[in-house]
Structures are given as structure tokens and as C-alpha cells.
Amino acid sequence: MLSFEAMGGPAAEQIIAGVVLSERLAVTPYGAIHRASWNGQHDLRGLVVDPKLLADAAFRDALTSPAAIAAVVKLTAPTIVPVIAVEAGGADVVVVTRGVGRYVTLQDLIVAARASKSGKLALPVTAFVGKCVAQALAAAHAAQLTHGAVHPRSVLVDEDGHVRLGDFGVAHALAKAIAQGADASLWRGLSGTIAPELVVGEDPTPGCDVYAGGALLFTMITGESPPGTLRSTPAVERLVQRALDTDPARRYKHAGDLAENLIEAFEDDGWELAERTELLTVAGLSSSDTGIDDATEDLLASLGSASNAVQVTPIRPSVDIRAEVVAARHNKQPSTQNRLDALLADLDAASDSPPPPAARPKTRVPSLDDPDDDDDGHTPLPPPMPASDDIPSSQVPALRRSASEVEQDALDVLSDLDEPAAAKPLPPPPARTDMGRRAKRQSDEETPAPPPRPTASPVIDAPIISDAPPPRLKSRLRGVIFLAIIGAASGGFYYLYNQQKADKAAHEAKQLAKEKELADQAKRMNELQAVTGAIRVRGAPPDASVWLKLGRTPVDSIALPSSMMHELRIENLDGYQAIDTQVLPANWGPPTDKNVRVANVVVPLSPLPKDPKTKQPIVTPLPAMPPKPATVTGYTEGRGPLHIESTPPSAEVWLLIGTTDSAELTGIEAGQAYELRVLKDGYRPGYISVSAEDWRDPKADPKEPLAVAKKRDAIEKTVELAPEKGGR
Numbered sequence: 001m002l003s004f005e006a007m008g009g010p011a012a013e014q015i016i017a018g019v020v021l022s023e024r025l026a027v028t029p030y031g032a033i034h035r036a037s038w039n040g041q042h043d044l045r046g047l048v049v050d051p052k053l054l055a056d057a058a059f060r061d062a063l064t065s066p067a068a069i070a071a072v073v074k075l076t077a078p079t080i081v082p083v084i085a086v087e088a089g090g091a092d093v094v095v096v097t098r099g100v101g102r103y104v105t106l107q108d109l110i111v112a113a114r115a116s117k118s119g120k121l122a123l124p125v126t127a128f129v130g131k132c133v134a135q136a137l138a139a140a141h142a143a144q145l146t147h148g149a150v151h152p153r154s155v156l157v158d159e160d161g162h163v164r165l166g167d168f169g170v171a172h173a174l175a176k177a178i179a180q181g182a183d184a185s186l187w188r189g190l191s192g193t194i195a196p197e198l199v200v201g202e203d204p205t206p207g208c209d210v211y212a213g214g215a216l217l218f219t220m221i222t223g224e225s226p227p228g229t230l231r232s233t234p235a236v237e238r239l240v241q242r243a244l245d246t247d248p249a250r251r252y253k254h255a256g257d258l259a260e261n262l263i264e265a266f267e268d269d270g271w272e273l274a275e276r277t278e279l280l281t282v283a284g285l286s287s288s289d290t291g292i293d294d295a296t297e298d299l300l301a302s303l304g305s306a307s308n309a310v311q312v313t314p315i316r317p318s319v320d321i322r323a324e325v326v327a328a329r330h331n332k333q334p335s336t337q338n339r340l341d342a343l344l345a346d347l348d349a350a351s352d353s354p355p356p357p358a359a360r361p362k363t364r365v366p367s368l369d370d371p372d373d374d375d376d377g378h379t380p381l382p383p384p385m386p387a388s389d390d391i392p393s394s395q396v397p398a399l400r401r402s403a404s405e406v407e408q409d410a411l412d413v414l415s416d417l418d419e420p421a422a423a424k425p426l427p428p429p430p431a432r433t434d435m436g437r438r439a440k441r442q443s444d445e446e447t448p449a450p451p452p453r454p455t456a457s458p459v460i461d462a463p464i465i466s467d468a469p470p471p472r473l474k475s476r477l478r479g480v481i482f483l484a485i486i487g488a489a490s491g492g493f494y495y496l497y498n499q500q501k502a503d504k505a506a507h508e509a510k511q512l513a514k515e516k517e518l519a520d521q522a523k524r525m526n527e528l529q530a531v532t533g534a535i536r537v538r539g540a541p542p543d544a545s546v547w548l549k550l551g552r553t554p555v556d557s558i559a560l561p562s563s564m565m566h567e568l569r570i571e572n573l574d575g576y577q578a579i580d581t582q583v584l585p586a587n588w589g590p591p592t593d594k595n596v597r598v599a600n601v602v603v604p605l606s607p608l609p610k611d612p613k614t615k616q617p618i619v620t621p622l623p624a625m626p627p628k629p630a631t632v633t634g635y636t637e638g639r640g641p642l643h644i645e646s647t648p649p650s651a652e653v654w655l656l657i658g659t660t661d662s663a664e665l666t667g668i669e670a671g672q673a674y675e676l677r678v679l680k681d682g683y684r685p686g687y688i689s690v691s692a693e694d695w696r697d698p699k700a701d702p703k704e705p706l707a708v709a710k711k712r713d714a715i716e717k718t719v720e721l722a723p724e725k726g727g728r
Contacts, residue, residue, distance in 0.1 A: 017089030019096055021046050028153060029190055030170045038085060038096050047095040049170065053186065054093055059177035063095075063170060064088050072169035077139035079132045081156065081166035095170055100162075104283045106155035110219060117512050120223035124274035125282050127266050129155065130217045131273065132163035134262050137213060137255030140168065141206045148175030148204035150212035151190045152219065159285045161276030175204035192225035196246050196552060199650050200574045207248040210258050214243025214251075217262075227551060229672070231707055233269035234693045236262075241673050241691065246552065246652065250687075531711055533670035535690060537663040537678065539719035544680035545625040546663035547654040553603075553646040555653055558668050562588045562597045562638035567626055567656035570646055575617065576605040580626040583642060585634035597638040603646045624679035626656070639667075660719070670695045670711040683721035690715055 014021050021034040025045070030053065036046030054060050062068060069086045076082055085096040106129060113121045121129075133155055140147060147154075149171035156164050178184055179201050187194060195211035198204060217240050218226045226244055230237055239261055245251050252258045266273070280286040537546045547569065550557045560566060571578030587599040608617035644653050657665045660678060668674070671692055678686040696702070697710040 016046075016048065016092045016094050017087035019046050019085075019087050019094045021048065021094070028167075029151075029188070030167060030174075035099075036094070036096060038087070041084070043099045044084065045097045045099050047097065047170065049093045049095065051091065053174065053177075054091065056177050056182045056186070058180040058182055059173050059186075060093070062173035062176040064093060068169065068173070071143070071145050072172075075140060075143050075145055075168060077136060078162070079136040079164055080139060080168065081164045083169055086169065097166065100156060100158040100164065102159040102285055103156045104285065105153050106157070106216070106220075107152035109157065109283060110152055110223070114223050121220045122274070122278075122282065123221075124272050125279060126217070126220040127271045128274040128279060129157070129163050129220065130213070130262060131259070131266075133165055133216055134213055134255055134259035136165035137206075137209045138259045141209070141254040141256060146172055146175075146204045146206055147209050147212070148172040148198075149187075149190050149194065150209055150216065151193050152216065153190070155216070157279060157283045157285070159280070161279050161285075163279075172204060175208070179203045192219070195248075196650060197248060202574075205248070206254040207251050209255055210243050210252045211248075213255060213258055214240050218244065227555075233265075233271070234706065235265035235268040236271065237706075238691055238693065239265045246549075250689075531670045531713075532667050533695060533712060534664060534666040534714040535668065535674060535676070536665075536714060536716045537658075537660060537676060537688065537719065538716065539660040539678060539686070539721070541680055541683070541721065542659070542661040543625075544660045544678045544683070544686075544721060546657050546660060547677050547679065548657050548665060549675040549677070550642075550644065550653040550655055553644055553649045553651050553653060555644050557642040557644065557653075557655065559639050559641055560599075560655075561667075562599065562640060563635045565629065565632060565635070566642065567629075568601065568603075568642075568644065569622065569626070569654040569656070570603050570605065570644075570651045571622070571654070572652035573605060573646070573648065573650060575608055576648070576651070577608055577620060578622050579603060579605065580622060582629055582632075584632060585636070587642075588636070588638070588640075591636075591638050595638045597640040599640065599642045601642055601644045603644070603651075605646055605648065605651060624681045625659075670713075671706055676717075678719050678721060680721050683723055686719040686721050688717045688719055690717070 018038065020037040022036070024032050024034050026033045028047070029050075031048050031050040034046045034048060036044040038044055038046070049063070064086060072083045073085065081100065082098045083095060084098060087094050087096065109121060109125075109129075113119065133150070137147060137150070145168070147165070147168060149167070150165070151167075154165055154167040154171065156166055158164065174186060175198055178186060178198070181201070184199065184201075187199070193212040193215035195208040198208050215226050217236075218228070218230055221232050221236075221240070222228060222230060230240055232240070239258075243251055243258060252261065265271075274282075277286065553570070566583040568581050568583065569578065570581065581601070581603055583599050583601055587601050589598050589600065591597050608619060610617055642655075646653075654677070657663050657676075665674075672695075673692045674690040676688040676690070678688070692706060694715055695711040696706060697712055700709040700711075
């Protein structure tokens with residue numbers, strides 16, 4: 001049995017609420033993950049929740065309540081990391097999950113892809129991972145459970161080629177705690193996929209998970225986190241845009257709808273799902289990825305444990321592979337051909353033997369890497385050496401020697417190899433076959449012993465010639481020849497490896513140059529095909545206001561003329577009063593090349609006052625059409641975006657573009673998605689959505705990528721508002 005010290009690092013064992021924890025495997029935004037054993041089950045994982053999170057009472061209650069634990073333990077699916085238990089002991093809480101072996105997170109894959117020549121994941125890998133995440137969320141929503149904080153760090157790709165979603169329970173508890181007033185800085189490390197309503201303190205819902213699923217797809221497709229420009233195939237692009245809608249009412253209701261529509265979108269756009277081997281190659285988990293560095297690390301770890309003089313710290317994120325390599329070494333049968341081989345086998349055995357009693361800890365957790373470890377914590381004996389004719393099996397355990405003795409014998413044998421064979425009597429081999437023993441007895445009987453010589457004369461007798469070959473010399477020569485062959489083979493392999501590496505680097509450089517040339521061509525093509533267009537809005541009543549949604553602060557708008565006033569509405573931030581404001585001449589910066597200008601607008605928001613009696617916030621609604629502002633002069637020619645910020649951030653920004661009898665938004669980029677709304681006092685709001693695909697010319701090839709397809713010059717939308725209940 002291999003102890004933790006023999007694996008290259010000090011044993012770190014502790015027990016929290018009945019969960020036995022050993023070495024730390026990883027660190028997540030929720031705490032540290034350890035190898036664990038619980039309730040008689042081995043090879044588990046224990047998440048020791050960060051004390052900073054547990055310091056919030058709402059988080060702790062949401063994580064450890066019996067109803068929450070029962071719901072998350074009951075949740076099972078092939079694409080979900082199963083939670084076995086949530087145990088609380090004193091100030092600590094441990095979330096016990098089933099182990100998944102070696103794995104990488106989706107965050108690791110995205111970071112590696114950003115550093116590659118493409119800058120993003122391959123589409124088949126994106127399709128497979130996206131499908132698995134959507135199916136995991138669909139299973140959770142079917143069980144009336146939401147995740148709450150889906151993030152690339154929570155998506156695991158294991159060595160079997162499976163994709164699983166983890167952090168169920170702890171993520172939901174975090175979202176619930178922030179909704180009940182916990183510090184929003186607890187989201188640190190998880191930003192990028194959090195739904196806007198969660199950021200402002202709303203309870204987690206299935207719609208939040210749908211938004212996170214869309215954000216994952218956006219990040220895998222583009223290589224960047226939303227918001228931003230998504231250029232993809234039509235069906236997938238429409239699906240991601242709907243999943244990322246800032247209005248939860250316009251998203252998919254739950255992840256079941258998202259998963260179903262995602263598969264249909266892949267089929268419509270001709271996307272293929274990655275095979276298991278392709279996913280393992282991208283994740284670096286294929287069997288061929290175990291290289292010389294890993295083998296060297298295992299050798300150093302075993303030698304360090306044998307001598308008790310060197311501690312080698314493991315450098316890999318998971319120790320599962322180390323346990324497999326050492327287990328394979330235990331199962332190897334040692335050779336008994338000659339003394340050198342026997343000593344090398346003893347070195348291996350000494351490295352695998354337990355430490356001396358003075359160095360061993362008083363208490364020890366059963367090893368989690370060996371399935372043969374019995375439940376009572378006793379360590380089984382190491383595998384015995386095979387018995388030979390000269391060594392009875394009953395005496396085999398007595399051959400175990402200490403590491404220092406084995407090393408000294410090894411040095412003696414190596415020094416023997418450097419001396420002439422006739423200068424020193426050869427020691428008898430440790431084991432011989434029957435044929436070897438008969439040959440020696442025959443040689444002893446037929447060859448007379450040499451006459452005694454004077455001790456004062458340092459004369460070396462001539463060697464005795466016998467028909468029987470000298471077995472020890474032959475064994476040594478065979479070992480030297482074997483080592484020479486191994487050295488030559490290693491040198492040849494090293495030369496071929498370097499040659500193949502150089503050829504591969506040259507091929508990759510050539511391929512990279514070719515891909516860069518194609519990318520430049522595509523970029524020039526897109527620039528030539530980029531056109532401007534217009535959106536016209538008509539409807540009833542004719543004087544309703546038409547607003548264009550810009551996003552949530554901080555946000556940059558489309559390019560707008562700097563020669564006129566622009567009306568903005570900042571709203572939909574819980575606890576703060578909405579406000580109308582204007583872009584004034586002072587907001588515009590100086591012109592740059594081609595008369596491009598940028599306007600900076602910073603809007604402070606005021607908290608809502610509260611009713612003295614009810615303590616409820618008092619909201620002052622804004623009119624559908626803001627009052628006409630006073631005439632302002634000083635605007636100059638130019639064009640550029642508006643950079644809008646609010647304090648606090650995450651407020652929704654709308655741009656007034658006119659009324660339903662004459663509203664027209666011109667000079668915008670065709671092929672992009674836009675969202676508008678129509679307001680009129682006494683009427684229900686109307687919403688207009690212009691998708692990127694709506695810009696495609698009816699005569700254009702539907703299979704042609706939208707980026708290069710011919711587009712419409714203008715899109716006209718008509719809306720008719722319905723009166724509010726009790727209105728006119």
C-alpha cells in the first residue's frame with residue numbers, strides 16, 4: 001500500500017463532520033477540493049466551503065437546510081456531478097461529490113483556445129459541450145432545482161470524454177444569499193455568465209440558468225464573454241441572442257426548451273458534435289498525453305520516499321495518474337537473472353515499502369487510490385517476490401532490506417562493473433537454475449584446486465580453464481550489452497523525437513501563415529460587404545415614442561451624429577429612480593481622423609425614497625414621451641458612439657429615435673440585431689425585435705454566410721399598441 005508520503009508530498013489528513021479529507025486537488029471560487037472518504041465510500045471529493053462564504057448566514061442556511069440538501073442529493077443525471085452529502089461540523093461545511101478522476105474545466109479550454117491561433121474553440125467541441133450543459137440544466141429544472149451560477153469553471157471534461165456540470169447546491173446558495181442582501185462582491189471570479197437580474201439582487205430562476213447557458217455558448221463561439229458581437233450560423237445565432245435577452249420574459253422558459261432548440265439549431269446549421277477522441281485531444285486528456293515529464297516525476301517521488309531524504313512536491317493538478325503508475329509498478333514481477341537486476345528490484349521494493357515506525361503518523365486514513373484497501377484502515381502487505389528453487393516462499397519476506405542497505409549494495413555492484421574481471425573473485429549469484437548448479441559441481445569435481453602459494457609473493461595465479469563457462473561473467477556481460485542496447489535505442493528515439501518535433505513546428509508555422517492569409521482575406525471581404533441600413537417604425541397610435549435599446553451600463557452605443565441632441569432614458573435598476581437625460585455638446589470629445597467623435601455621458605442615479613408609514617419605496621413613473629428640452633446650441637458636425645455610465649452600474653439604457661408617425665433609425669450597420677420598444681401613456685408597451693437574419697436580402701442564397709450575403713437597405717416594422725385595462 002502506498003502512503004501519501006510515497007507520492008511525493010506530506011500527508012495532509014483531517015476529519016470534518018465525519019468526512020475524511022486527504023490531499024488538496026484544486027481550488028475553486030467556492031473553496032478547496034480534497035480527496036475524501038465518507039460513510040465507507042472511497043475515491044470521493046470533498047469541497048471545504050470557503051469560510052468567507054459561510055460567514056454569511058443566508059448562504060449557510062441556503063446550503064445546509066434539510067430541504068436544500070435533500071433536493072441536491074436527489075438530483076442525478078449523466079451530465080451532472082452528483083452530490084452525495086452536505087455535512088456541517090462546527091464552523092465548517094463539506095460538500096461531498098462523486099470523484100471524476102482526471103479532468104479539466106471549460107475555463108481551461110477557453111483560456112487555451114484564446115492563446116491558440118484560432119482564438120476560440122472548434123465548433124464541434126462547442127456543440128458537444130453546449131449540448132451537455134443544456135441537458136444538465138434541463139434535468140435540474142425538471143427536478144424543480146436551479147443552478148444559479150453556471151460558469152465555465154463549473155463545467156468539467158473528464159478523462160472518459162464526458163462533460164459534466166458541477167457546483168449544484170453551493171452555487172444556488174450563493175445566488176440566494178446575494179438576493180437576500182449578501183455582499184455582491186461574492187460573485188467575484190464568476191462574472192461573465194451571471195444574468196443581469198441576479199446582479200441586482202433577484203432570486204435565481206430557470207431563466208437565469210438559460211442566460212448562463214447562452215453566455216457559455218457565446219464565449220465558446222467568439223472566444224470572449226458577452227456582451228459583444230456574435231457572428232455565427234443563423235439558427236445558432238438566433239438561439240444565443242434569445243437566451244441572452246436582458247428581459248427574462250423573452251428568454252426560453254427553462255433549460256428543457258433551450259436544449260431542444262439547441263439540437264434543432266445544430267441540425268439546421270449543419271453543426272457536427274465532437275467525437276470522444278477529439279474532445280480528449282483538445283482537453284489534453286488522451287492516453288498519448290502521458291509524457292516523459294510525468295514518468296520522471298513518478299520516479300523522483302518513489303526514490304524520495306525510499307530514502308526519506310528528499311520530498312518531491314507533486315506538480316500535477318490531480319494525483320489519480322500518479323496512483324495508477326505506482327500501482328502498475330507494484331504489479332511488475334522482479335527479475336532474478338543477476339545481482340544487479342535483483343538489487344534494482346530491491347530498490348523498487350524499498351521505495352514502495354512503508355516508512356519506518358518513527359516517521360509514520362500516529363493515525364492514518366486508508367489510501368483512497370487503492371481499491372484493495374480494507375475498511376478497517378489496515379495496510380495490506382506489499383506483493384511478495386516470486387520464489388525460486390533456492391529461496392523458499394516462506395523466506396521471501398525476509399529478503400526485504402532497508403533503503404540504505406539496498407543503495408549500498410547497488411553502489412558495490414556498480415563499482416564491480418568498473419574493475420577487471422580477474423582482479424577480484426566474482427561473488428556467487430543469488431539464484432541459479434538446476435543446470436547452472438550441476439555445471440558448477442562438475443567443474444569443482446574435475447578441476448583440482450591450485451597449490452597453495454606463499455603469502456609474501458604477490459603473484460597472481462593463471463586462470464583455471466574449465467569446460468564449464470563462468471556464469472557470473474556471462475551474466476554481467478549480458479547485462480552490460482543490454483544496457484548498451486537500451487542506451488542506443490534511447491539515443492535513437494531522442495533523435496527521432498527531436499526531428500519529428502522540428503518537422504511538426506515547421507508544418508504548424510506554415511499552416512499558421514496560410515490560415516492568417518485566409519483570415520485576412522475574409523476580413524477584407526467582410527469590410528467590403530459591410531453596409532449600412534435603416535429601420536423604420538410605423539404604427540398606431542401615431543404619436544407613440546419609439547426607443548432603441550442600447551444595453552446596460554457601462555455601454556457603448558452605435559455611431560450617432562454629433563450635430564444634434566440625443567435623448568436617453570436610464571432605468572430598470574432596483575432601488576433607484578429612473579431618469580431622462582440628454583447628450584449635450586460638452587459631452588462630445590474633439591474630432592479625430594475622418595471627423596470621428598466620442599461622447600462620454602455619466603449619469604448618477606438617486607435611491608428611491610420610502611413611504612414613512614409603509615416603508616415601501618416610492619417610484620415616480622416617467623412619461624412615455626419626455627418633455628421637450630430647451631433649445632441648446634453648440635453642436636458640431638461629426639459622428640461617433642456614446643459611452644454611457646451610471647452610478648451604480650447595470651442600469652438599462654434606451655435611446656429615443658422618434659414617434660410612430662416618423663421614427664427612422666438610419667446609418668446603422670446592417671446584419672446586426674436590434675431591439676426597440678414603443679410607449680404611449682394609457683397603452684401597453686410594444687416591443688420590436690430585429691434579428692441579424694432579418695437583414696438578409698430575399699433574393700440572397702439562404703446558405704450563404706450572413707457576413708458576406710447581400711442585405712436589405714431598410715427594414716420597416718409596424719406595431720399597434722393595445723390600451724391598458726381601464727384606459728381609453
